Amino acid sequence: MMKQNTLYPIGCIIMASGSALRFGSNKLLTSFNDQPLIQHILDITNGLFIKRVVVTRYDKIAQICQRQAIPYILHNKPYLNDTIRLGMAYLEPQKPLGYLFCTSDQPFLQQASLRQLCGSFLSAPYAIERLAYGSSPGNPMLFPQDLAEELKTLPQDRGGSAVAKKYPERVRLVQVQDKYELFDIDTVRDLRQGLNLAAAKRSEQ
DSSP, rough: OOOOOOOTEEEEEEEOOOOOTTTSOOGGGEEETTTEHHHHHHTTTTTTTEEEEEEEEEHHHHHHHHHTOEEEEOOOOOSEEEEEEEEHHGGGGGGGSSEEEEEEEOOTTTTTHHHHHHHHHHHSSTTTTEEEEEEETEEEEEEEGGGGGHHOOOTTTHHHHHHHHHHHGGGGEESSSSSSOOOOOOHHHHHHHHHHHHHHHHHHO
8 A cells, every 4th residue: 555645656648638629619728616627637636646747739728737837748739649649758758657648627536536546556557447437437547558659659549448448358447436536528518517516516515
């Protein structure tokens, strides 16, 4: 069991380059609980990993990172595999045991679940770990070092799920406590649902 203040020997890539076509604007900058939606993943990944980086195509997200002294890569490449490759190249000098890929649109994801995911990986650092609720897998996903080359050479606009599907026997599901931790915001309707859920959770406290 790792101490709470010990950094996991894992590199964390926060993916913030999506076009959000279904949302209609940059969803990561939209307000959620009085802060930009992306702020939640920045908060819960803070102080956990040997290195983390935000990969984005957006100046305003880069500015958020800059104000908080969070490493970022600002790029103009179009595809998901570009985001993966750029993030991994930045983290490679740290020689992480694994690479954690986080999306930036899960406002109910808990740091405790990230710790569980990383702890599970350290007990079996050959596995592909992903959070799940029951048999339903979700994000984030954590890949071992030996799959780094396959991740860096993914086909155009393919993500880590393609590698996980290639090696189903290596995938381990780590359970979240609340199914809404896997909830992500893709549309304005999702945003309204999320805000209503957040309000209900606050009223229960």
